Amino acid sequence: MTESPLALPVVDAELEQRLVERLARIEEQLAEHCRGRTPYVTRAASHLMEAGGRRFRPLLVLLAAEAGPHPDAPEVDTAACVVELTHVASLYHDDVMDEAVMRRGADTANARWDNHVAILTGDFLFGRSSELTADLGPDAVRIQARTFSRLVEGQILETVDPGPGEDRLSHYLEVVAGKTGSLIATSARYGAMFSGASPEVVEALRAYGELVGSAFQLSDDILDIAAESADSGKTPGTDLREGVPTLPVLMAQASTDPADARLLELLGQPLSDDALRAEALDLLRRHPAMQQARDYVVGQATQAKKHLEVLDPGPVRTALEAFADVVATRSS
Ligand code: FPP
Ligand code: MG
Numbered sequence: 001m002t003e004s005p006l007a008l009p010v011v012d013a014e015l016e017q018r019l020v021e022r023l024a025r026i027e028e029q030l031a032e033h034c035r036g037r038t039p040y041v042t043r044a045a046s047h048l049m050e051a052g053g054r055r056f057r058p059l060l061v062l063l064a065a066e067a068g069p070h071p072d073a074p075e076v077d078t079a080a081c082v083v084e085l086t087h088v089a090s091l092y093h094d095d096v097m098d099e100a101v102m103r104r105g106a107d108t109a110n111a112r113w114d115n116h117v118a119i120l121t122g123d124f125l126f127g128r129s130s131e132l133t134a135d136l137g138p139d140a141v142r143i144q145a146r147t148f149s150r151l152v153e154g155q156i157l158e159t160v161d162p163g164p165g166e167d168r169l170s171h172y173l174e175v176v177a178g179k180t181g182s183l184i185a186t187s188a189r190y191g192a193m194f195s196g197a198s199p200e201v202v203e204a205l206r207a208y209g210e211l212v213g214s215a216f217q218l219s220d221d222i223l224d225i226a227a228e229s230a231d232s233g234k235t236p237g238t239d240l241r242e243g244v245p246t247l248p249v250l251m252a253q254a255s256t257d258p259a260d261a262r263l264l265e266l267l268g269q270p271l272s273d274d275a276l277r278a279e280a281l282d283l284l285r286r287h288p289a290m291q292q293a294r295d296y297v298v299g300q301a302t303q304a305k306k307h308l309e310v311l312d313p314g315p316v317r318t319a320l321e322a323f324a325d326v327v328a329t330r331s332s
Helices: 013-033 039-050 056-065 074-098 115-135 138-158 168-194 199-226 238-242 247-253 258-267 274-285 288-310 315-329
Strands: none
Touching (some): 013 039, 013 315, 039 074, 056 168, 056 199, 056 315, 115 138, 168 247, 199 247, 199 274, 199 288, 247 274
16 A cells, blocks of 8 residues: 555545545635734734644544535535634643643744733634634534533543542543544534434444544553654653653553552652653653553544444445544554
């Protein structure tokens, strides 16, 4: 199989060509939606969009739309813009919360300008996304509003400890499903919905998207430990610095091996000290919890793919299966 210009391998050349051309048009529309009334706002709002990103969410909208009778419906393109604008808006806010300095290999908006600009630019992009959602009708507005409250609630839950008696892994999985599963589920749902797929297919793709979305975030969290910044375009160890326990950390913390004593001591606190964080990263990268976490994510992707059984076998189902696999095993 030759390397695909898309973020996933598509075995069917005709489908691949269609997706590539359509994503190129969506890219132009996204640039247009980042335009404000003044050059300053346009510059701030275009900053992260222009820095790149794999456009996983728009691609999923387009792929899911292939499962319906009218994949070319213009609402599908609008929905693809809606989900990417919402996602990028949330990243502006996330980078403020994480005090991150690098994303997509570029300065974050908070580093390039300041927190105020970053937050307001996120709001601006969220406003643009809401304007477009209004064009999609009241059902889409309701779905978008629900998605957005789940996304924000997931992000809020990440900042608090599990409730009394609540399992730490369940708490973390709820955070992940909220902050990332929700929008990826909506991407797949919108695609199927606006291409006129049956309610059964729309629901199956929503459920598939929810699991793929969680797998995406779990992989991202593994990469926060495993990836070098040259590959991820972000600063590794951000979750450790913020003291956010993620899947590999929770799995390592279950260890009773005395050889892990130093790692467990380091993991019990936010690691703002560079040397301590580097030590924890090094120990974690070599810990069996990394493989255990990867296996867990592959299990999620397998669950996700089961929902695709409502679709006829063929290039679209194969591409959606590949999408789940790529998300679960990505290395950047
Ligand atoms: C990335 O997580 C962040 C998210 C998936 C969602 C963040 C959502 C908010 C901050 C609320 C947004 C609110 C508005 C009004 C737009 P991460 O830090 O684990 O991933 P990263 O490694 O890409 O930073
Ligand atoms: Mg972050």
